[in-house]
Amino acid sequence: MSQRKTYDVLAAAFAQEGIENCFTLMGDANMNWATRLSETGVRMIYVRHEHCAVAAAMAEARKRDDVGVATVTCGPGLTQVLTALPAAVRANIPMVIFAGESPLKLSWYNQMLDQGPLITGTGAAYHRLHHVETMPRRIRDAFLQARMERRPVVLGVPFDLQDLPWPGGDTLPEPSRNMLPQVGAMPPNPDDIAAAAERVAGARRIVIMAGMGAVHSPGAAQACRALAERVDGLLCTTLPARGLFHDDPFSLNVAGGFSSEIARECLGEADLIIAVGTILAHHNAAGGKLFPKAHVLQIDTKPLTISQGRVAADSHVRADARLGAEALTAAVPARPVKWRSDDMARRIRETEIDSAEFAHEEGVHDPRDVAAAFEAHVPADWQLVNSSGHCSFYVAHMPSRPQENFLTIREFGAIGNGISFAMGVAAARPDSTVVLFDGDGSLMMHVQELETIRRHNLNILICVMNDGAYGSEIHKLRSEGLSDAGAVFGRTDLAAIARGFGLGGETVNDLADLPRLIEEFRKTGGAAVWDFPISDQVISPVIRGAHPPRKA
Incomplete structure (x- = not known):
């Protein structure tokens, strides 16, 4: 000793x-x-x-x-x-x-x-x-x-x-x-449920919004679905919880700065948001602009009024996500179907995520087309990791992907984390294939970790949307009428860099090649970087909303 x-x-x-x-x-x-x-x-x-x-x-x-x-x-x-x-x-x-x-x-x-x-x-x-x-x-x-x-x-x-x-x-x-304290889930106070039921009775269009508290509460997702059906409501999630309702025809997917066009429309019409297991972050409500007409009822074990500098919730039920949603469902009568119509399900399914038109550029992809190709061809059981930066909006909209197969962490707004997040997911899911969606600026910040991936034999496919710049910055500078020169670097040959580290490397100039490439990677495994040259003229709704072009 x-x-x-x-x-x-x-x-x-x-x-x-x-x-x-x-x-x-x-x-x-x-x-x-x-x-x-x-x-x-x-x-x-x-x-x-x-x-x-x-x-x-x-x-x-x-x-x-x-x-x-x-x-x-x-x-x-x-x-x-x-x-x-x-x-x-x-x-x-x-x-x-x-x-x-x-x-x-x-x-x-x-x-x-x-x-x-x-x-x-x-x-x-x-x-x-x-x-x-x-x-x-x-x-x-x-x-x-x-x-x-x-x-x-x-x-x-x-x-x-x-x-x-x-x-x-x-x-x-x-x-x-x-x-750890061995305690059961927190049930709601009956008086709080009664008050919430009155609030529901006076609402016309209701959206159930689930966060990570609902992810961590077993059975909460199904309880939220049942509540939405009971009150003729729609469903959505915070960005970290995206995919929790991926197979529900009345899911609007992400609520927040990353919302789709149909989500923005429906949330703008809502007069009651029932927020289940979420801290109601600033971006979750687009700074208060996403559902301006809605009363926000929060169901959470730690209810709050002020969140990240704004009044976020108007009334509260202190409870576990599942127990709170179940109690409220039991306390309200079933409503006739109006909002949850077949036409609404069709609109949610068919409406473009972002219908803005931009001039076509030869030799580069529209990032929306790249994301659609990923959604169509990446195997359903692969683990997906979305990084930060301008391109991350597009990849967040892969509606068939469940929450347990999709990771997004962007609460500090920092780029450069994608390759690390992919390594963490690969360590947690060693028998899975991990696909990282990243931007060129973000990958270049820690490109040295390609060597770590090779040395530890991590099964990671890195798909880079390469606009040759810091995407958010060039669009913000342009909106101000300023030069973007300091944020433009040119399209680095990322495939060649990957090969230099001993990984596979491909530059994908034709999206029609994607099914073949994915099938080959599925058979061989390993690690690779696929470089997708994208247009630097396509601007995400996040940037368009926050930084509209300055008027002359």
Whole structure:
């Protein structure tokens, strides 16, 4: 026992939490611990940038609905993750990150930094582990905090303390999973349901909008469907929950800045939105413009009035998503069918997502055509990952794809995360094919991770909509009548870059080739980058609405 090091015990404390993967970039403050963790059977995925370690752990946590784990070294290793953490905080993603700290015994160290304020400034929790004998318990407590608060927890462990002989015994504290409160789902108060039923009785056009709270509540999706049918209402979801009602003929898909034309029309007519399991984010309501005539009734375990700077809900039912929706369904009489007509189902099915017309350009694709081709030909059981940026609007509209096969995390509005998210999904679903839809600007930010994908044999197909620019920025600049030169870079040969990393690479100039390419990839697996040159003249409704051309 005298020969055991503290980092041995800390690795065992992590391993007993039942983690499957740890996304890792090693340095002085974490490499001994990470090496020992790998020897416990945890799969270590060694990335090439610290940001990508944390971003990949985010996606794995969302896909597995569990705690994601990453590790970086102290100082510059930690500062690299400060873009990923706010996204994880805002997306309510539980993670534990072993970050290390500089040695306590030294009065000066080149990478010494007061790490705590940087981390807490992102909204994540930071714990300094400076007392050796309490470290295993504090690791357990960090996992418990991450699970219960659904946010990242970062552990700072000085690496000189990690290297000390372990002074305690070999008994570890009880794992956090065994200490979670064993409580049932929260039922609604009958008085709240009665008030909500009165609200329903006075409404004419009702939309049920489900968020991640409904995703995490077993049976909530079906309860929302039953409620919509009962009140002659339509269905929609927040962007992270998109696809929850993918096979329902009365689903409008995404509510928010990414809404389709028919969704905008119907939501604009609604006089009651029943928001089930959602925080009613700013973009979810397009800043209040999406359903301006509607009273918003929120069903959630943590009801709120103000969300992200605006009054988001007008009345509330505090309850689990499923139990709240079921109770309200039981409290209201069935309505005759008016809005949920065959004609409405046909319009939802047939109306173009975006019917705006743009001049045709030879040699490049309309991004809407690319998204339609993906929807038509990508196998239904493949895992899809949508990145951020201008092109992400189009791929969000693949209506046949269920929520469990589609991942979108964009709460911080940062590009450059797509390749990391794809790695996280590939780790969580090792037997699946993962398809990442990304923009060229986003992929280029962390193109080095192509080497990680090859080295770890991750089964990822990266489909890039390549407009040779930062798409959102060029359209915003043009709307202001300003030069777009600073955001235009030219169409990099991404297929050639992929081949240079040892992956497959194709430039897809003809969408008719897509079925053949997909079938070949299905047979071989592996990893590849497919480069789709797209027009930089097609502007998404998101940009058109927020940045209309300036009048002369």
